[in-house]
Amino acid sequence: MPEGAVPLELLRTPPPVERADAARNRAAVLEAASRLFAEHGVESVSMDQVAAAAGVGKGTLFRRFGDKAGLGVALLDTRERALQDAILRGPAPLGPGEAHATATGGARLAAFVTAYLDYLLEHLDLVRMSETAGRGSRYRIGAYRFWHRHVALLLGTGGRSEDPEHDAHALLAVLAAEHVAALLPELGEERIRAGALRLAARLG
Amino acid sequence: MPEGAVPLELLRTPPPVERADAARNRAAVLEAASRLFAEHGVESVSMDQVAAAAGVGKGTLFRRFGDKAGLGVALLDTRERALQDAILRGPAPLGPGEAHATATGGARLAAFVTAYLDYLLEHLDLVRMSETAGRGSRYRIGAYRFWHRHVALLLGTGGRSEDPEHDAHALLAVLAAEHVAALLPELGEERIRAGALRLAARLG
DNA sequence: CGCCGATTCGGACTATAGTCCGCTTATGAC
DNA sequence: GTCATAAGCGGACTATAGTCCGAATCGGCG
Numbered sequence: 001m002p003e004g005a006v007p008l009e010l011l012r013t014p015p016p017v018e019r020a021d022a023a024r025n026r027a028a029v030l031e032a033a034s035r036l037f038a039e040h041g042v043e044s045v046s047m048d049q050v051a052a053a054a055g056v057g058k059g060t061l062f063r064r065f066g067d068k069a070g071l072g073v074a075l076l077d078t079r080e081r082a083l084q085d086a087i088l089r090g091p092a093p094l095g096p097g098e099a100h101a102t103a104t105g106g107a108r109l110a111a112f113v114t115a116y117l118d119y120l121l122e123h124l125d126l127v128r129m130s131e132t133a134g135r136g137s138r139y140r141i142g143a144y145r146f147w148h149r150h151v152a153l154l155l156g157t158g159g160r161s162e163d164p165e166h167d168a169h170a171l172l173a174v175l176a177a178e179h180v181a182a183l184l185p186e187l188g189e190e191r192i193r194a195g196a197l198r199l200a201a202r203l204g
Numbered sequence: 205m206p207e208g209a210v211p212l213e214l215l216r217t218p219p220p221v222e223r224a225d226a227a228r229n230r231a232a233v234l235e236a237a238s239r240l241f242a243e244h245g246v247e248s249v250s251m252d253q254v255a256a257a258a259g260v261g262k263g264t265l266f267r268r269f270g271d272k273a274g275l276g277v278a279l280l281d282t283r284e285r286a287l288q289d290a291i292l293r294g295p296a297p298l299g300p301g302e303a304h305a306t307a308t309g310g311a312r313l314a315a316f317v318t319a320y321l322d323y324l325l326e327h328l329d330l331v332r333m334s335e336t337a338g339r340g341s342r343y344r345i346g347a348y349r350f351w352h353r354h355v356a357l358l359l360g361t362g363g364r365s366e367d368p369e370h371d372a373h374a375l376l377a378v379l380a381a382e383h384v385a386a387l388l389p390e391l392g393e394e395r396i397r398a399g400a401l402r403l404a405a406r407l408g
Numbered sequence: 409c410g411c412c413g414a415t416t417c418g419g420a421c422t423a424t425a426g427t428c429c430g431c432t433t434a435t436g437a438c
Numbered sequence: 439g440t441c442a443t444a445a446g447c448g449g450a451c452t453a454t455a456g457t458c459c460g461a462a463t464c465g466g467c468g
Binding site: 043135136139163165166167169170173176178182187191192194195199202203 | 387
Binding site: 058068 | 424425426428433434
């Protein structure tokens, strides 16, 4: 399309910033959800309750966060980004570290499993909510793709895995919130941690 | 409680057999559900539709099968029992085989993974439905306990696993319907099968 | 055959996730 | 300050899983 044909009003760049009322509501929702979840448990708080407590309508809530899983992701956002950042840019063994002192793939993988389980066990209900709302939502959210790529890369450079893509999925399956939540009362935290680390060692 | 103290009417053994109308409705529901699921896909058939097609009320449907997962389990019952039977009493390597010609634990584990994936891929949507309805339903249904016990036993006799209970859960995590369904479009059936078999070999 | 209690039936009811669309309001232009 | 427009709002609406309880039915017994 020649530029001259574009109507003038379409050239005015739309404001890329969130409108002030939208920002206020966003913050109100996150704060209300955080409080209600902490107070009554993630499971027993409905989206209606969150909307009411935040003083917004249901429509606003859902347009903003998509669904319950999206609200969970938004609440986890800060913590999750911190972990991703530590992996991408932090010190070894979790991150790549200095160029002259990089950790081995095995050590990085073990560090990832440990750090991820720290994160998961600290926010188990919330992660579970964000992973189990809707068919296959766990595998679609961006975070899963990030963890998968990271693990597959580590498994690939190690060279022992015949199919790093698959084996990364297999390791992550053991770290699924639903899986860990089910095993927790039966095995306890320590056996889960030890088991996941052994699996990582065998795969890497 | 002394037997003499039991009121007479409590001694009359209640009819342990299903009433004729109940049996008729049970069959009608299973047949209607089977047909509707095959025709429109498990996902897009509601319990209302099943009840209507079977000519029974919703109450009947839910009292009989508990929830949607229970209906799925009932539909899978025959096929699932056949697999369990082959494992408990069938020929080697899937079953224990003759006393003089038993398969090794590793061979039995591989045979289980293959047979289970045959079963799973043949009924993926139905198994998925029975595993994903409600929190942790996968880990509570009897079948999961059966597979877990079997795998843990095989891993335990092999002697290489440090925690057969945990490692059995780990192997089964890779065989979860949700997991396989998510990986299928990405990796395809063959890589999933090969990956699961490699994992079994590494754990056993 | 006709009675009676236990069992089963079935649809109205609740709870909750998620959608839709007419109304309101913030914001940038003049 | 006023205006136009697009973004945002919010509550009524739908769809669906699952519950409840009065009504209907079955089947053994006299």
